[in-house]
Amino acid sequence: MTDTVLSLDDARLTLDGNAGPVEILRGISLNINRGESVGLTGPSGSGKSSLLMLMGGLERASGGRVTALGQDLTAMDEDALARFRRGTMGIVFQSFHLVPTMTALENVALPLEIAGVGDARARAEAELAAVGLAHRRGHYPSEMSGGEQQRVALARAVAPRPAILLADEPTGNLDAANGAAIMDLLFGLRDRHGATLVLVTHAPELAARCDRVVQIADGLVRA
Template identity: 80%
Template sequence: MADPILSLRDACLTLMGNAGPVEILRGISLDVTRGETLGLVGPSGSGKSSLLMLMGGLERATGGSVTALGQDLTRLGEDALARFRLGNMGVVFQSFHLIPTMTALENVATPLELAGHADAFDRAADELRRVGLAHRVDHYPTQMSGGEQQRVALARAAAPRPAILLADEPTGNLDGANGQAIMDLLFGLRDRHGATLILVTHAPELAARCDRVIRLADGRVEGEELRRAAE
């Protein structure tokens, strides 16, 4: 078996609450292969989003290790983590997290500019065209629907051509038609750029399209289902 693109070994996450420490994740061990699509499912509070945040270095494991592309994320400082994500990961959130004072084009171009791409705006315009928003490049988030804002967020995550694409409930705030469109776009991005896709979802139809599904409960891996072999 080829080296995994992402690997967790006994990864734990404990956060301080009002009543003391709270165990969010309890000894998670799993490997994700290059090009795989992995779905994380489970009831609310099971640790799905927290696990995704560990994978992306947006939360730091309080125990165990998280390795992405051969880099131990638990040993990196905040600046190094930010640089690593910028060059290797794209993240899509349920709440879009667009910059309200920037147009769609500027939102997508910003990470490209930060990464030093001289053609940032050309690449951003091309990515917006690919998600069907060529006519919205000069619009601000408040001038767009929820589905359109999520398309901008997808374009922003995909434009740097990340090796790993993380999506946290990407269809959670959308109606059925927009949710289906975003699902199709997500898997299209995976196919077009060859990214490894890891997503958190409550939607059975989205989980069904994944190569493998991990079910979490109470901060632990409760089960695993192989849907299809990753290419």
């Protein structure tokens, strides 16, 4: 029997626009299994990132159901969602979202400290070393390149050892060389921690490394 980690059943997302309600996702049904890597692809505006946000509980479905690790995200309030994400999900954004007033080490240790992990600093140092940035642990985001900042963001996402790793265009702001390095790190960290990986990408070479590619068009899964 397959072990489903993420499940969407007729998930819908409607947002208010200037001209009225806009249907972003129009009924997505999708199952993702433990340890699987899935690439979400499709043209700009197709709903890929919105779908990822539903999976992470960062957007609330307007209809249907979203389940992660057996828990119904659509039934949780914001506080419950935040607690659930903290213990089970790592999220990597295209624009890094590092805290500018914190060093690389402090950024990586932050989710561990919030979760009350006793060896937060030691684990953060180990994750920075795993992405090749042990020598940059005392540097602030403004003192690092885009590729280095994305490495810190990756280390921060995997430091709590989440069961689910979500990545939204993780190479989108990087040049080819840094993008390739981040791809290697992303899949290497996934393998090391045994996480289920779902990523949004426009890069065919990144999608090709996934176990499965799901194409999104006009808010629907393309058959």
